[in-house]
Every structure is written in C-alpha cells, then in structure tokens.
Amino acid sequence: MIEDARLLDVAEAWRREGRRVAIATVVSTWGSSPRPAGSQLVVDERGEMLGSVSGGCIEGAVIREAMEVMRGAPPRLLEFGVSDEQAWEVGLACGGRVQVYVEAVE
C-alpha cells in the first residue's frame, strides 16, 4: 500500500528517468464513490501504475485516456457515473459518480 501523497514522489522519479508519466486525480464525487477527492493514480507509458481512483472499476478507462494524454493530448476531465450508459461498461455500478482529471507530467 502506498499513500496518495507519496505517489507524487514516484511520478517525479519516473519522469526524471525519462519515462512518460500521467497523473489521474479524483476531483469530485457524488454518492458512494469509493475513493475521495484527491485520490490519485500514477501511470507510465507502459501501463505500470500505482495508486487508485476507484475501487478498481474505472482504472482501465482512465489509463486508456492517460495514454493519449502522455502522447501529447491536452489534460482532460473525465466523468464516470451510473447515470451514464457507460457506467456498467466501466463497472462503476456501486451508485457513485466521479470526475477524474488526467494530466501528463511535462
């Protein structure tokens, strides 16, 4: 287990090694979202990741977006929730909605 704050040390270290790094951060939640605002996930271009932005249900979708951001796309704000048809697809069926900000370390 790794504390959220320490993930940023990892992000810095990875970037210094020359890896492409993206940070995903929960910026808002409604209902019974599993991880509070401020929760983070750090991922590199090979998909190595630390931390979490949900109980595991939306990480796959977040990482797909993170790959594009690492390849030069601007930061983006993602939203997942049960009101969305996609919710079942991404698996956030636990009754919550969550907004995740995805950015690259440049």
Added chain:
Amino acid sequence: MRLALLEALNRARAGKREVCLLRFLDTHEEALVVDGEPGCGGPLGEEVLAAARAALREDRCRLVETAQGPVFLQVFNPPLRLVLVGAVHIAQALAPMAALAGYAVTVVDPRRAFATDSRFPDIALLDDWPDEALLALAPDRRTAVVTLSHDPKLDDPALEVALRSDAFYIAALGSRRTHQKRLARLREAGFTGAELARIHGPAGLDIGAVSPAEIAVSILAEMTAVLRRGKAELASREGESAS
C-alpha cells in the same frame, strides 16, 4: 503538470510545509499555495487564494467554482503523528496499525527494556521522560497522544503536556476507576474540568475489545472518528447508541 511545479510541490511536502496544489481545469494552469502564501505558478486572485487557505485549514481537497473557472484544490498537509507513551504490549499492536493508517508513530518509554528495536521494528523510539519527549515533539492539531503505561509517573506528565497542546486526540488507557483517580490528580495539578474532558478515558471505542490487538483497533477507531468527524459528533453518536 510541469515537472518544475511537481518538484516544488514534493520539496515543500518533504519540508513538512502545508501545501495546496491548484489546478485550473478550464485553462490547465496550475499553482501552489505554501503555508498560506502563493508559491510556484501564476498570480492568484484573492478569491482563489482564500479558497486555498480554507482548504488547507480544513484539510480537505475540493473543487470550487471561481471567476477564473473551476479550480481543484488538492491539500497536502504534514503527516498525522501519533505519540504512544509506554512501550507496552498494546503499543506493539497499535504502532504498526497506526503506521498503516498513515500516522508517523513515536513510542516514548524511558524504561530501556521496553522500548527496543526488536519489539518495535521500523517505529521511532524515544527513551526520554515522557514530558520532555512530548515537549520536544510539540504536538500540533495533526497529532494524537495516547498513554498506555498504566504508570502515573509516566502517563501523567505526558498528559499534562498534551493538554497544553493542540493535539486533536488525547487518550489514556486504564479502567474507569483508574481514570477517575487520574482526573483527580490532574485536577490537583490545576487543570479544569473542561480541559480534562479532552482526555478520552478509558481509551478507545467500546467494542468489547479484549486482546492487545483488539484494544489497539478500538483506540485507532476512536482516533479516526475524532479526526474525521470531530469530538462533538462522536459524543452525540455514542449517546444515540447508548440510548
């Protein structure tokens, strides 16, 4: 996020500063507020600066709507600390549990046979007298102090220092009868009833804990409730469940 800003953020965190990272979600700009003052990043409006200061004070990340658009405020406050007085069996269970929950734990016991590295691997140990140790550690509003030694010579001086600090949680292990005697001694020492009401005694939530590990769970649970909900709300909930 620019690497330079990430480095500044990590440096400030390592230096135990209170840091708020601001992300302007529309413009993708970013800034830091360190110890309440604008740090790295572009100029900040008064409105945004005030919101960052409030988030730091309340230790809560949040998304705010401002004249500059939506801003996510991410708070990095110095770590939670737990000071345990008495390197006893319960401390051996509570120290690693609290470390997992994110606390930097220090165990204080002047009795060298108790506070040994083999009994407390990876935990900071101090063999000073508890009042001296507590004064040096200077408990703040992110610090919990729990006395476990059952020895008034060790526990009382620690409690006296803790009561004069901003520690968010102060607790003393011992039966109700022992606690009444402890309160009487501290009253003698000049503390008022209101001051003494800050001490959770007997320490921990009433969950029927028996073993040292279970007692550690009950203490960590109570500490968590006070940290996250505040003492007043905890008291009212306990009142409800008792009635």
